[in-house]
Amino acid sequence: MCLSIPSKVEKIDENNMATVDTMGVKRDISLDLMADDVQIGDYILIHVGFAMNKIDKEEAEQSLRVYEEMVEAMQTQEDS
Amino acid sequence: MRTIDMGVLIMSNSVQLSQGGGAKESNALVNDLFYKYFSNEILLKSEDAAILQVNKNIAFTTDSYTVNPIFFKGGDIGKISIAGTTNDLSMMGAKPLYLSCGFIIEEGFSYDDLEKIVKSMAGELKNSGAKIVCGDTKVVPRGSVDKIFINTSGIGEVEVENISSHNLVQDDVILVSRDIGAHGATILSEREELSITSDLHSDCASLWSIVEKVFKNNITPSAMRDATRGGLAAVLNEWAETSNVCIELQEDAIPVENEVRGICEIFGFEPTDFANEGTFVLSVKECDAKKTLEILKEYSKNAAIIGKISKKRVGKVIINTVYGSSRYLDMPKGELLPRIC
Amino acid sequence: MELKDLYEGFRNPQTIKSFASEIAKEAESLAEPLRVMEVCGGHTHTIMKYGLLQILPKNIKFVHGPGCPVCIMPKERIDHAISLAKMDNTILCTLGDMIRVPGSYSSLALERAKGADIRALYSPLDVIKISKENSNKNVIFFAIGFETTTPMTAAVIDYVVKNRISNVYFHINHVLVPPAVRAIMNPRKAKINAFIGPSHVSVITGSKIYEPLSDEYKTPIVVSGFEPVDVMEAILLLVKQKNVGKAEVEIEYKRSVTRDGNIKAQELIEKYLEVRGHFRWRGIGDIPESALKLKNEYSYLDAEILFKDRLSNEEIDDHKQCICGTILQGLAYPQDCKVFAKVCTPSNPLGSCMVSDEGACNAYYRYGSIDNE
Numbered sequence: 001m002c003l004s005i006p007s008k009v010e011k012i013d014e015n016n017m018a019t020v021d022t023m024g025v026k027r028d029i030s031l032d033l034m035a036d037d038v039q040i041g042d043y044i045l046i047h048v049g050f051a052m053n054k055i056d057k058e059e060a061e062q063s064l065r066v067y068e069e070m071v072e073a074m075q076t077q078e079d080s
Numbered sequence: 081m082r083t084i085d086m087g088v089l090i091m092s093n094s095v096q097l098s099q100g101g102g103a104k105e106s107n108a109l110v111n112d113l114f115y116k117y118f119s120n121e122i123l124l125k126s127e128d129a130a131i132l133q134v135n136k137n138i139a140f141t142t143d144s145y146t147v148n149p150i151f152f153k154g155g156d157i158g159k160i161s162i163a164g165t166t167n168d169l170s171m172m173g174a175k176p177l178y179l180s181c182g183f184i185i186e187e188g189f190s191y192d193d194l195e196k197i198v199k200s201m202a203g204e205l206k207n208s209g210a211k212i213v214c215g216d217t218k219v220v221p222r223g224s225v226d227k228i229f230i231n232t233s234g235i236g237e238v239e240v241e242n243i244s245s246h247n248l249v250q251d252d253v254i255l256v257s258r259d260i261g262a263h264g265a266t267i268l269s270e271r272e273e274l275s276i277t278s279d280l281h282s283d284c285a286s287l288w289s290i291v292e293k294v295f296k297n298n299i300t301p302s303a304m305r306d307a308t309r310g311g312l313a314a315v316l317n318e319w320a321e322t323s324n325v326c327i328e329l330q331e332d333a334i335p336v337e338n339e340v341r342g343i344c345e346i347f348g349f350e351p352t353d354f355a356n357e358g359t360f361v362l363s364v365k366e367c368d369a370k371k372t373l374e375i376l377k378e379y380s381k382n383a384a385i386i387g388k389i390s391k392k393r394v395g396k397v398i399i400n401t402v403y404g405s406s407r408y409l410d411m412p413k414g415e416l417l418p419r420i421c
Numbered sequence: 422m423e424l425k426d427l428y429e430g431f432r433n434p435q436t437i438k439s440f441a442s443e444i445a446k447e448a449e450s451l452a453e454p455l456r457v458m459e460v461c462g463g464h465t466h467t468i469m470k471y472g473l474l475q476i477l478p479k480n481i482k483f484v485h486g487p488g489c490p491v492c493i494m495p496k497e498r499i500d501h502a503i504s505l506a507k508m509d510n511t512i513l514c515t516l517g518d519m520i521r522v523p524g525s526y527s528s529l530a531l532e533r534a535k536g537a538d539i540r541a542l543y544s545p546l547d548v549i550k551i552s553k554e555n556s557n558k559n560v561i562f563f564a565i566g567f568e569t570t571t572p573m574t575a576a577v578i579d580y581v582v583k584n585r586i587s588n589v590y591f592h593i594n595h596v597l598v599p600p601a602v603r604a605i606m607n608p609r610k611a612k613i614n615a616f617i618g619p620s621h622v623s624v625i626t627g628s629k630i631y632e633p634l635s636d637e638y639k640t641p642i643v644v645s646g647f648e649p650v651d652v653m654e655a656i657l658l659l660v661k662q663k664n665v666g667k668a669e670v671e672i673e674y675k676r677s678v679t680r681d682g683n684i685k686a687q688e689l690i691e692k693y694l695e696v697r698g699h700f701r702w703r704g705i706g707d708i709p710e711s712a713l714k715l716k717n718e719y720s721y722l723d724a725e726i727l728f729k730d731r732l733s734n735e736e737i738d739d740h741k742q743c744i745c746g747t748i749l750q751g752l753a754y755p756q757d758c759k760v761f762a763k764v765c766t767p768s769n770p771l772g773s774c775m776v777s778d779e780g781a782c783n784a785y786y787r788y789g790s791i792d793n794e
Contacts, residue, residue: 004569004621004647005345006427023342023425025269025278030546032576035685043424045624045677048516049544050573053624053683060430060676061422067436067650074439274543345428347543348778402434403649405472407788 004047006055009040020046095189097219113195114215117202118181122213130213132178134237139174141165142233150197150227152270154262154281158197160357161230162204163286167306170288171360173243173295174236176208181215182231187222197228208286210234240295247302248323253369254387257290257360258283258380259335260312264354265343280339285358290379297375299368306360310412313352315361316397317411327397329387329409337382353412363389431648440653441476447660454480456612457659458605458751460598461488461567461619462779463647469788471649481656484613484751487601487705488622490566490594491518491777492749495703496737498594499524502563504731505592505724506537512555514540514548515563516570518777523770525737545577552581552589561590561724569621571595571694571713572686578693578715581722590724593714596700598622599630600711604702604750606638611751615659617652618644620674627682631670639668646674693719701736703773704746743772748781755785762786 007020007027016031018038030050031038038044043055090096090109115124122130143165150157166176181201185194205212212232262283269276287306294301303323305315312334320327336344336351344351364372369385376383392398397409430436448455459465465485468474474483487493499522506513506529513529520529520541533539538558540551545562552560564574574595581589598619605611618631623644631642641662645655655673662669672678693716700712715723725732739746742760747753755761755774765771767783774780 004624006424008424021424022346023428024339025276025280025342025346027274027276027346029544030576032579033572033683033686033689035683043427045621047569047621048573049546050576052569052572052621052686053677055427056676057422060427063676064422064426064430067430067433067439070439070443071433071435074442401472403437403471403473403476404434405475407470407472410787 004045004052006043007046009038009042009044012038012040018044018051020044020051090191093191095185095187095191095194095219097187097221109217113198114217117198118205118212120211120213122178122211130178132213132235134177134235137238137241139169139172139236139238140233141168142231143168144229144231146226146229147267148226149267149270150193152282153266155284155357156197156200157228157230158200159204159284161232162201162208162210163284163357164308165232165234166208166210166236167287167358167360169234169236170286170291171243171304171306172236172238173240173291173304174238175292176210176234176236176286176288178213178235179205179210180233181212183215183217184225184229184231185217185219186225186227187219189228194228204286208288240300243301243304245303245305245319245322248319248325248363248389249302250325250389250391251366252302252363252389253366253385254316254327254329254389255362255364255369255372255376255383255385256307256312256335257287257362257376257383258358259337259340259382260307260356260359261336261340261344261351261354262359263357264311265340265351267355268347269343276343278339278342280343283356283358287358287360290376293375293378294362294372297371299364299372299375301362301364301372303363304360306358307356309355311352311354311356312361313350313397313409313412316409319363320397321395324394325389326392326394327387328390328392329397329399331399331401333384333386335382335384352409428648431646431650433650436650437471437476437653440650440657444481444653444657444660445478447657447664448478448480450664451480451660452663453614454482455615455660455663456482456484457615457617457656458484458486458611458613459488459617459652460486460602461617461622462492462777462781462784463488463620464617464645464652465781465784466779467647467649467652469784472788473649473652477656481660484611485748485754485781486751487605487702487749488567488598488619489749489774489777489779489781490570490596491522492745492773492780493596493601493702493705494519494522494565494594494773495701496523496525496739497701497733497735499528500526500737501592501725501732502529503527503532504733505561505563505728506532506539508559508728508731510557511559511561512538512540512551513561513563514542514551516542516545516565519563519565521770522773522776545573548577548589549580549586552586556588559588559590561592563592563594565594567596567598567619567622568626569619569624571690572625572683575686575689575693578719578722579689582693582719589722590727591715591722592724593694595694595713596702597696597711597713599634600708601702601705602634604705604708604711606634613751614640615663616640616642617655617659618642618670620645620647620651620677623672623674623678623682625683625686628670628672628678628680629682635668635670641668641671643671643673644678646677702749704739704749740771745772745774745780745782748774755782755789758782
């Protein structure tokens with residue numbers, strides 16, 4: 001139940017409800033727990049119908065970069 | 081389908097129980113709706129029973145359809161009632177020929193909706209090649225059924241013998257005819273309280289034409305099954321147990337569309353647990369696998385080889401993940417959804 | 422970066438393989454085996470589903486924790502939900518799996534089949550909708566969950582209070598992670614020397630709530646995301662800490678977790694809820710100050726107070742054969758249970774660990790049997 005998945009914000013209405021997309025499936029969720037400004041295009045974590053936080057894209061990208069380097073290093077090692 | 085036993089009345093565009101007499105009204109329903117859309121010379125003979133001829137062994141099956149919602153993207157209860165039963169025949173190597181059709185309708189059901197359903201059945205009958213040759217209709221008091229239930233029983237002529245869940249053998253290859261989980265995911269997404277929108281639609285379809293093509297290419301599968309309630313997981317586990325073999329699957333070979341994955345992510349389901357109504361699994365000899373895949377791909381680009389029979393753990397289905405690990409694919413844990421087929 | 426990168430990037434098989442190799446190297450230097458408790462049921466689920474046990478060295482062992490809010494609900498409180506549901510003119514709402522957990526004589530699912538109006542919601546927001554559509558009925562929300570879910574209940578309480586909705590009541594069963602961890606560590610029986618911190622509890626609370634635990638028990642705690650790459654990275658970080666003698670709180674799940682967490686959510690909780698003195702956890706027993714209740718000024722919304730003559734607080738023990746309690750404390754594994762997978766299965770659960778997707782027994786049943794042979 002705590003399994004919450006990242007979704008992309010597509011629309012925000014005047015009642016602080018956002019329409020989000022998860023792999024083509026769209027739902028309406030509440031932004032009432034968000035202090036920060038949420039923008040269209042943000043990636044947010046949803047849990048039981050509410051946005052919990054915004055995903056830090058830079059941190060995510062950095063993690064993915066580090067992983068890529070690690071995989072490359074391992075592959076170079078394997079090849080030699 | 082000659083008469084309806086209880087008086088039935090169409091009033092204010094809905095199906096009603098009439099208070100007495102009403103044979104005239106009952107016949108109106110039969111003639112204007114059922115005979116009009118299901119028309120064929122056997123049905124129109126209008127006898128107490130249909131007289132049929134078959135030249136080979138007979139396959140005979142029955143199924144009742146209670147799906148909710150009755151209309152969904154990609155189909156409706158009528159379409160499923162034809163596809164589902166004719167598919168059961170096809171899966172045994174039998175060409176679907178004749179169906180019976182029983183309706184149980186809740187008093188007050190919309191006549192327009194009934195016509196939509198009957199029209200949809202007619203369309204699917206054409207796809208499957210089968211004819212409805214007899215039937216029955218009951219209208220019951222409000223609350224006795226939820227809107228409409230349909231039973232169809234089917235007779236087919238067995239064209240290829242010996243296709244059975246008992247017949248899987250070592251080194252057989254397992255294929256699936258298209259991406260899995262579309263029907264179950266669609267039904268789930270259309271549940272009102274979830275407020276989900278998506279492009280999901282049911283895979284509901286008659287499969288005989290694909291099966292016939294496989295046979296015409298001299299391929300005799302050991303077993304075939306449409307993966308309805310309980311999905312891929314249920315079929316493969318039944319096969320593993322019945323034939324006493326081990327089925328090993330490659331997880332990344334199992335085709336699943338993005339939106340079905342999305343539903344699974346959101347609700348924590350597995351696509352292998354979702355029902356399918358137009359997708360089937362086959363077990364064929366290794367030498368036939370390539371050709372079978374070619375044929376399946378003519379109907380869906382997502383057809384795939386997903387695994388094989390092995391000796392690893394007899395009676396079980398194993399999924400090999402891309403992570404180098406394995407786990408069992410067990411029977412689905414029980415009622416996932418209310419009335420999906 | 423696209424949305425799908427957030428999934429695929431953190432599930433990449435090559436990345437997982439690389440981490441497995443790094444972990445294997447680092448783990449060679451471990452002075453003693455790593456016994457890591459993953460507190461949260463969602464992590465148990467990930468570990469089992471991706472078969473991570475099979476690609477980790479043998480000196481790393483997982484001990485499954487009590488992070489499954491459905492699993493730790495004692496029978497007498499499930500009976501509360503049933504008693505409330507049976508009241509006239511009442512709609513009982515709760516989240517998901519709670520419906521299927523067996524109480525002492527029945528379950529919400531069984532009562533629903535017998536005619537009680539019981540709704541399994543996907544979001545507490547639906548309580549508002551249901552209360553508006555049924556203004557002549559009492560709508561009681563049986564609120565469950567750890568710190569991840571508490572703010573959502575608080576948001577609904579906020580709406581009910583601000584809009585003076587008169588037909589909604591709450592039965593609060595929200596529980597807290599740190600006291601549960603203390604209850605497991607204090608007896609020192611489970612011999613845990615590392616923790617994987619919950620992903621989404623931490624999004625709300627921030628990683629700061631684990632600092633006292635890390636200090637007190639001198640164990641490293643790494644807050645990990647739910648994807649398999651996250652869990653592998655977290656394990657590597659734990660092994661590295663162990664090898665240099667560190668015992669700190671570290672965040673692996675940097676894209677979602679900060680030290681402070683979601684302040685707005687925390688403030689909303691503090692406005693309406695407070696810690697209660699005692700709460701019985703199924704299998705573990707009473708853990709002081711481990712759960713929440715409505716503050717006194719909102720007791721007019723508290724179903725436990727308003728309907729207390731319907732609710733028994735007699736403590737009810739588990740089925741004799743069920744060892745969920747021992748499993749929740751990290752002292753046994755599902756396969757140690759005599760009825761696991763035989764009589765007790767997801768479609769016929771004897772204990773709560775088998776009901777919920779986050780229960781250890783459920784995860785083992787669905788994904789794990791192959792590891793145990």
